[in-house]
Amino acid sequence: MQILRTALAIAVALAATSSFAQPTARSELVLVKSVIDGDTISVSTFGRVRLLGIDAPEVSHGLDTPAPYGREARDKLSGLVLHRWIRLETEGPALDAYNRRLAYVLTEDGQCINTVLVREGLARVSARTPLTRLTELKRAETEAQNFRRGIWGSAPPASPGYTPRSGATRASAPKPSTAKKGSRKKKQP
Secondary structure (H helix, E strand, O other), rough: OOHHHHHHHHHHHHHHOOOOOOOOOEEEEEEEEEEEEEEEEEEEOOOEEEEEEEEEEOOOOOOOOOOOOOOHHHHHHHHHHOEEEEEEOOOOOOOOOOOOEEEEEEEOOOOOOOHHHHOOOOOEEOOOEEEOOHHHHHHHHHHHHHHHHHHHHHHHHHHOOOOOOOOOHHHHOOEEEEEEOOOOOOOOO
């Protein structure tokens, strides 16, 4: 009998800590009105929504310089959801510290946009608590890292306004001296 109680207690504890213990709720279709940045959108009915479990590089707000891949993340998110119907899937706390709804963003065919952004290397996993889709997000992040996509690449993209100076090529760089050491003539005093 004691073994049965212990097994039951362990099962209850595991269920309480399991990422699947948190219920998820899915909204009716809502229209995406605007994309604020790579991880925040504005939708009809709910207002601002922060994509759950991920963090995208920041875009410029005012005088700040955008982080590498910030614009790319925002543009990708815009291409995927702007002026389209989506569903929001929520779990855990409903709002973040900035009063934005926290949710996974799902297209009509069920594709999780949060995962797409992570897989493309345009966002990273930032979950601090167990989430239903945490394994899916981590798998996508590992794939992006392995293939060196986006933020996991070796160098950030060049600034959009940057162009090299004309004539500044390798051929115009100073050529190394062909004279041997010690073969220079000494100056006469």
